[in-house]
Amino acid sequence: QSVLTQPPSKSGTPGQRVTISCSGSSSNIGSNSVNWFQQLPGTAPKLLIYTNNQRPSGVPDRFSGSKSGTSASLAISGLQSEDEADYYCAAWDDSLDAYVFGAGSKVTV
Amino acid sequence: QIQLLQSGSEVKNSGGSVKVSCKASGYTFIGYYLHWVRQAPGQGLEWVAWINPNTADTKFAQKFEGRLTLTRDTSTTTVYMDLISLKSDDTAMYFCARGSRMNDLAFDLWGRGTLVTVSS
Numbered sequence: 411q412s413v414l415t416q417p418p419s420k421s422g423t424p425g426q427r428v429t430i431s432c433s434g435s436s437s438n439i440g441s442n443s444v445n446w447f448q449q450l451p452g453t454a455p456k457l458l459i460y461t462n463n464q465r466p467s468g469v470p471d472r473f474s475g476s477k478s479g480t481s482a483s484l485a486i487s488g489l490q491s492e493d494e495a496d497y498y499c500a501a502w503d504d505s506l507d508a509y510v511f512g513a514g515s516k517v518t519v
Numbered sequence: 520q521i522q523l524l525q526s527g528s529e530v531k532n533s534g535g536s537v538k539v540s541c542k543a544s545g546y547t548f549i550g551y552y553l554h555w556v557r558q559a560p561g562q563g564l565e566w567v568a569w570i571n572p573n574t575a576d577t578k579f580a581q582k583f584e585g586r587l588t589l590t591r592d593t594s595t596t597t598v599y600m601d602l603i604s605l606k607s608d609d610t611a612m613y614f615c616a617r618g619s620r621m622n623d624l625a626f627d628l629w630g631r632g633t634l635v636t637v638s639s
Contacts, residue, residue, distance in 0.1 A: 412563070445625045447564070454614055454632055455556075455564065460625030498564050502624060508580045509554075509566040509624055 413438060414499055414512035421518040422489045430515045432482045432499030438510060442502040444482040446475055449496045449514075458497070459484060486517070494519050521545035523553075523615050523630035533639040536603040541615030541630055548596040549573040552618035554626060555589070555600050557611040565611075569618070570598055605637045 415433040422428040432444065446459040457466050459475035462482065474485045482501075486493055499512040526540040541553065555567040568579040570589040577589045588601040598615060613633045616626035 443622065443624075445622065447626070449564075454629035455616075455626070456629070457619070457625055457627045460619065460622045460627075464621065466619075466625075466627060496563075500564075500566075500624070506581070507578075511564040511566065514563040 412513045413503060413506070413510050414501065416497075416499060416512035416515045418513070419516045419518065422486075424489055424491065424519060426489045427485060427487045428489055428517060429486075430484045430497055430499075430517070432484070432512050434480050434482075434501060436480060437505040438480075438501045438503040439477065439482055440480040441504060444475065444477050444499055444501045446473075446482075446484045447498045447500065447511075449498065451495070455498065489517075489519055491519050493517060521628060523617065523628055525613075525615060525630040525633045528634040528636070530636045530638060531605050533605055533607060533637055535605050535637075536601065537605060537635050539600045539602075539613055539615075539633045539635065540597050541600070542595065542597045543572075543617070544596065546617075546628075548593060551620070552623045553591075553598045554616045554618060554624075556614045556616055556626070558614070558632075559608070559611040562611075567613070568600070569623075572596075572598065602635075605635075607637050607639050609635065610637045611635060 443461045447455040449455040462477040554569040615630040617628040619625045619627035
C-alpha cells in the first residue's frame, strides 16, 4: 500500500480535461517536490512533470501539474487517444528516507 | 545517442543472486545519479536505490538493505545492481533511470528494463 494515494482509474472522452490527484502527508508531498511519470503499455515510464509543475522539453503543454499542501495533481487537457496510459506521482519521503511512488492511475480515453 | 542499455532477462532460483547491468552512453556518466526502479508483473513502480557514479555513494530503500549492492565502472560507464537471497516477490522488471540535472529524482532517461524471474 503506497503512502501516496492516487485514484485507480480515470476516464474521459477526446477533448475533455482529466485531473489525477495524488494525496500524501507532511513527510513527503508536504515537504518535497512532486514528479509525475507516464507509462504507456509495455514500455518504460517517461518523465511528464518535474518539481511540481515543470514540463520537460517535448512534453505537450496539455499536461500540467500543481501542488498544494500535502496534495498534488496532474491535469490533462484536450485528452487524446494516445494519452491512454498509467500515470504515477512520486516524491521523496523524509520519514521512510526513500523515494515513493503512488500506486498509479490508469487513464482510459 | 543518449541511452541506458540494460542486460538481458534472467531466470534465477529462489535463494540465488542476480546481477543486472546498465550501460550509459551519450552523456557525461559521472554527472548524473542513476536509480533502479522495479515493477512487479501487473503492479506499480517501486524505487529500489540510487548510485552517484562520481563518488560511488549509494542509497537503498530499507527493504533491500543487506541484500543489494550497487557498483559502477567509470571506464565502461556501466552501473551494476547485484541482488542476493532472491525471493519469489523479487520477480519484476528492473529499470535503471537517470536523475535529471534539474532534479535528481526526476528520471529523464530510462533503460528498457530487465526482467528478473525468480522461480521457487
